[in-house]
Amino acid sequence: ATVTRREDYAPPPFWIDSVDLSFDLDPAKTRVLNRMRVRRNPDVPAQPLRLDGEELNLARVLVNGQGTSFKMDAGQLVLENLPAGSEPVELEIFTTCAPAKNTRLMGLYVSEGTFFTQCEAEGFRRITYFLDRPDVMASYTVTLRADKAAYPVLLSNGNLVAQGELEDGRHWAQWVDPHKKPCYLFALVAGKLVAREQRIRSRAGTEHLLQVYVRPGDLDKTEHAMHSLMAAIAWDEARFGLPLDLERFMIVATSDFNMGAMENKGLNIFNTKFVLANAATATDADYANIESVVAHEYFHNWTGNRVTCRDWFQLSLKEGLTVFRDQEFSQDMAGSPSARAVKRIEDVRVLRTAQFPEDAGPMAHPVRPDSYIEINNFYTVTIYEKGAEVVRMMQTLVGREGFDAGMKLYFARHDGQAVTCEDFAQAIADANPASALARHLPQFKRWYSQAGTPRVRAQGAWDAAARSYTLTLTQSCPPTPGQPHKEPFVIPIELGLLDAAGHALPLQLAGEDAPHGTTRTLVLTEPSQSFTFVDIDAAPVPSLLRGFSTPVILEDEASDAQLLTLLAHDTDPFNRWEAGQRLVLRAAIAAIATSALQTSASGPLDAQILPTSLVQALREVLRHPQLDAAFKELVLTLPAESYIAEQLDEVDPQRVHAVREAMRLQLALALQADWQWAWEQHQTPGAYRPDPVCAGRRALSNLALHMLCLAAQHQGDQVWPGKAYQRVKTATNMSERFGALSALVASGHELAAPALERFHALFKDEPLVIDKWFALQASAPDRGGQVLPIVRRLLQHPDFHLTNPNRARSLIFSYCMNNPGAFHRADAAGYQFWSERVLALDAINPQVAARLARALDRWKKLAEPWRSAAREALARVAAKSELSADVREVVGRALA
Ligand code: DPP
Ligand code: ZN
Numbered sequence: 001a002t003v004t005r006r007e008d009y010a011p012p013p014f015w016i017d018s019v020d021l022s023f024d025l026d027p028a029k030t031r032v033l034n035r036m037r038v039r040r041n042p043d044v045p046a047q048p049l050r051l052d053g054e055e056l057n058l059a060r061v062l063v064n065g066q067g068t069s070f071k072m073d074a075g076q077l078v079l080e081n082l083p084a085g086s087e088p089v090e091l092e093i094f095t096t097c098a099p100a101k102n103t104r105l106m107g108l109y110v111s112e113g114t115f116f117t118q119c120e121a122e123g124f125r126r127i128t129y130f131l132d133r134p135d136v137m138a139s140y141t142v143t144l145r146a147d148k149a150a151y152p153v154l155l156s157n158g159n160l161v162a163q164g165e166l167e168d169g170r171h172w173a174q175w176v177d178p179h180k181k182p183c184y185l186f187a188l189v190a191g192k193l194v195a196r197e198q199r200i201r202s203r204a205g206t207e208h209l210l211q212v213y214v215r216p217g218d219l220d221k222t223e224h225a226m227h228s229l230m231a232a233i234a235w236d237e238a239r240f241g242l243p244l245d246l247e248r249f250m251i252v253a254t255s256d257f258n259m260g261a262m263e264n265k266g267l268n269i270f271n272t273k274f275v276l277a278n279a280a281t282a283t284d285a286d287y288a289n290i291e292s293v294v295a296h297e298y299f300h301n302w303t304g305n306r307v308t309c310r311d312w313f314q315l316s317l318k319e320g321l322t323v324f325r326d327q328e329f330s331q332d333m334a335g336s337p338s339a340r341a342v343k344r345i346e347d348v349r350v351l352r353t354a355q356f357p358e359d360a361g362p363m364a365h366p367v368r369p370d371s372y373i374e375i376n377n378f379y380t381v382t383i384y385e386k387g388a389e390v391v392r393m394m395q396t397l398v399g400r401e402g403f404d405a406g407m408k409l410y411f412a413r414h415d416g417q418a419v420t421c422e423d424f425a426q427a428i429a430d431a432n433p434a435s436a437l438a439r440h441l442p443q444f445k446r447w448y449s450q451a452g453t454p455r456v457r458a459q460g461a462w463d464a465a466a467r468s469y470t471l472t473l474t475q476s477c478p479p480t481p482g483q484p485h486k487e488p489f490v491i492p493i494e495l496g497l498l499d500a501a502g503h504a505l506p507l508q509l510a511g512e513d514a515p516h517g518t519t520r521t522l523v524l525t526e527p528s529q530s531f532t533f534v535d536i537d538a539a540p541v542p543s544l545l546r547g548f549s550t551p552v553i554l555e556d557e558a559s560d561a562q563l564l565t566l567l568a569h570d571t572d573p574f575n576r577w578e579a580g581q582r583l584v585l586r587a588a589i590a591a592i593a594t595s596a597l598q599t600s601a602s603g604p605l606d607a608q609i610l611p612t613s614l615v616q617a618l619r620e621v622l623r624h625p626q627l628d629a630a631f632k633e634l635v636l637t638l639p640a641e642s643y644i645a646e647q648l649d650e651v652d653p654q655r656v657h658a659v660r661e662a663m664r665l666q667l668a669l670a671l672q673a674d675w676q677w678a679w680e681q682h683q684t685p686g687a688y689r690p691d692p693v694c695a696g697r698r699a700l701s702n703l704a705l706h707m708l709c710l711a712a713q714h715q716g717d718q719v720w721p722g723k724a725y726q727r728v729k730t731a732t733n734m735s736e737r738f739g740a741l742s743a744l745v746a747s748g749h750e751l752a753a754p755a756l757e758r759f760h761a762l763f764k765d766e767p768l769v770i771d772k773w774f775a776l777q778a779s780a781p782d783r784g785g786q787v788l789p790i791v792r793r794l795l796q797h798p799d800f801h802l803t804n805p806n807r808a809r810s811l812i813f814s815y816c817m818n819n820p821g822a823f824h825r826a827d828a829a830g831y832q833f834w835s836e837r838v839l840a841l842d843a844i845n846p847q848v849a850a851r852l853a854r855a856l857d858r859w860k861k862l863a864e865p866w867r868s869a870a871r872e873a874l875a876r877v878a879a880k881s882e883l884s885a886d887v888r889e890v891v892g893r894a895l896a
Helices: 223-240 284-299 312-334 337-360 381-414 421-430 560-569 573-594 612-623 629-636 641-646 653-670 672-681 692-715 719-730 734-747 752-762 767-778 787-795 805-818 829-842 846-856 866-878 885-895
Strands: 014-024 030-040 049-051 057-063 071-073 076-079 089-097 107-111 114-118 137-147 153-156 159-165 170-176 188-191 194-201 207-214 248-254 267-271 455-463 468-476 491-498 520-524 528-534 541-544 553-556
Touching (some): 114 248, 137 153, 153 170, 194 223, 248 284, 284 312, 312 337, 312 381, 337 381, 337 692, 381 491, 455 541, 468 491, 468 520, 612 653, 641 653, 653 692, 672 692
Parallel strands (some): 455 553
Antiparallel strands (some): 014 030, 455 468, 491 520
C-alpha cells in the first residue's frame, strides 16, 4: 500500500479550467464523455499529464480533436506528448462505468433504482479520468441523458439551463455551475423523486429556490429538513454575513450512503437518516441530528466550497470549522442558556467517549495528519470534533467579535482558493493582533501538529495569612504513534471560584486593581504556571475548565465534598454536570478495583456502589424546581461503559459492565419514588413538538420509565412493564414509543419480545425505523450471553441487508461498537463474529468495513483473556491477502 505524505505536497503540474461532462445513464453501462480545457501550470517544471482513474473502461482519448498516444501507469492515464507552452489544450476522454455493480458507493452508483454520486474524497476518478485533487478547481457544464419514465428527474450542480426530449423515450437536462469547484464537490442524481419546494428572499433581497428531494411517499417527512435549511441560511447571514450564493439549493436523500451527508455545490446528497422525519417515525434525537447535519452541509458552502482544502491533510480546515459552526448554530437554535449548555454537554460527551480514545489508541493522528494510506480512514472524530474544539479555542482567545472579524479576513483573503489550516489560523490571528492567539500563534498551531490528549494537573493552595489562593497548572501530553515527545500547548482554562456555601467569588489576580467578574479565562502556555488570586477569605472550591474550554484531561485534587458543592451550586452548567459524572466515576472505579461483581442471566446485582451522599445529591438534582428536564436527564445518566473503561489502566470489560449495571439498578431502586414523580411530572400531552423543552421532558420521562421498569423487573412487579407495553402500542410519537420499547428491552422483561414484534409489524415499511429495531436488540444489556445469538439470528432476518450501510451499522456496529458488555465475551465469540463481518463487508464496501475494523482499536488496554483473543482476531483479519487498503491500514496500525 502506498503512503501519502503531507510534506510531499507539490502544486499540480496542470490546471483544468473547464469541464464539459455528458452522461448517457444506464445502470449496467453508463457512458461518460469528458471534454476538458487543460493548460500547463507555468509555475511548475514541464512534466507529463497524469490523470487519476479507477474501475473505468477507456474507449477514446483525443487531444485538440486528434487521436493521441497515451499509456496506463498504476491506474493513471498518462499523456506524455501534450503540446509545450501555456496554450490551453482540448482534451476529450470517453469512458464507461457500471453503476449497478458499484457496491462501494463511491463514484456513480445506483440505489433503489436512482443514480447518485459520492465523490469526496477520491470518488470522482471512478466517474472519469481527472486530476482528482482538491486544489484543481474548474467550471462545470453537465448534460444528463436517461430514460424519461425510469429517471424523470435529472439533477446536477448549479443551474438548470436547458432540457428536452430525445427519441426512444429518453430525455436530457443541462446544468451549469456558476462557481468553480474541486471535483470532489461534483454531483449528479437521476431517478423517480419528488420535491418539497420553498422560495425564500435573502436579507439582500435576492430570490432563491430551495428543494428537498425524496422518494415518492416520503414527502410527509421533509418539513423539518426544509425548516432546518431555512434556519441555517438565515443564521449564516446573521452571524457571519455569509449569504446563499446560488439561485437554487437542493438536498436529495438516499437510503444507501456511506456517511451522513455530502456538501456537493448546490446539490447536497444526504443519508435519509438525516433528512426524513415525522412525529411517527423520528425521535427527538433524530430531529436534532437533522437540524445539525442540514446546517453543517449548508455551512460548507462557504467553509469548504468557496474556500476549500489545498490537500486532504487539510481536511479539518473545512470539517473542524464547519462542525464548530453547526455547534454554534444548534446552540443558538436551542435558545435558553441552559438549553445551550445541554448541547455543549452532549458535544463534549461525544468528544470524550469517541475522540479521546482515538487520541490514545493506534489510530491517533494530529488534527492535520502527516500521512495516510487511505484518506477515507481519516474522516475521524479527531478531524471533525477535535478540529472544532481547536476553532472554539481560537474564538475563546480572540472573543466572539474578534472571531467574526477573523472570519471576514479569512474570506477576504482566500475566497475561491484552496488553502491550509495555517492560513485559517493566520487570518484569525491577524484580525486580532493584540490577542493571546496572535501572541502565541506558532505555539497554538501545535494543536494542529501534535496528536494526543493533553493532561492538565491543577493544584491549589490557600494562604490564610495573605488571604490569597494560588493555582498551579501543569501540562503534559502522552506519546502517540510517531510522536514520542510533545511540546507545550496553548491551553485556555476558563474558571471560577466558589465559597463553601457555593457562592461565586470575585476574581482578582495579584497585581490587578480590582476584581474582573466571577468567571475568567487563564491561558496556560508554559509546562507549569502559577496564578494567584487575592482577597480570598477561606479555602475556595475551584470550578476549573468551565464549558470544557480546552479538550484536555483535567486532574485536580477536588474532594468528594467539593464536587458535591459544585454539583449543587456551580453556576456553570457544564461543570455542574461534570461534578456528578466525576463522583459516579470515582465510585465505579473503586468498585471495579475491589469487587468481583459479574452480571448473571437473572440481571444485575443489587449492590451499594454509589455513596448515599451522592444518591441524595442526584435526588436533589432530579427534584430541583428550577433545573431543566434535559439537564436533569444528562446528570442522571451514568457515564458509558466505554468512558469508564478509558479511565482504567487495564480493562476487564465484564467487570465494567457488571458495575455499571449494578449502579443503574441502585439508582432505579434508591430513587424509585422520585422516578415515579419524574414520570408523572414530565408527560407532554398534545401535538408532538420537537423543541428542546418538550424533547427534554420526554428524555427525562423516558429515563424514568426505564428506571421504573428496571426496578419492577428486580422486584417482580408487573405494573410499570405493563405501562411501557401499553405505550409501545398506543404512543403517538416515536420518541415516546421507542423510549418505552427501550425500557422493556433494557430491563430484560418478558414483554420485550411481544413489544418488539408489534413494533416491527407497525413499521415494516419504514427502513429508518427498522434500523432502530435492529440497533436496539444488538445493543441490549447482556445477561448470560444472550445478545450474540440474537444478533446472529438477526443476520438471517429477511430485512437484513449487508450491502445497505445503515442496516449494517444498525445491527453489526451496534453490537461490536456500542455494546461492550456483550461484545467482549470471555469465549471470544464476539471477536470471531467481528472478524467474519469485517471480511464480509470488505468484499462489498471497504470504507464501511474499515470503520467496523476499528472496534478493536483499544485491545492493548484489555485484561486477559480478552487481550490475546482480540490480538488473534486482528491477526486473522490481517492475514487475508485480498484485504482492501482501507482495512489493512486500520488492522496494521492496531497490530503495530
Ligand atoms: N464532507 C462530508 C461532511 O459533511 C463528509 N461526508 O462531513
Ligand atoms: Zn463536513
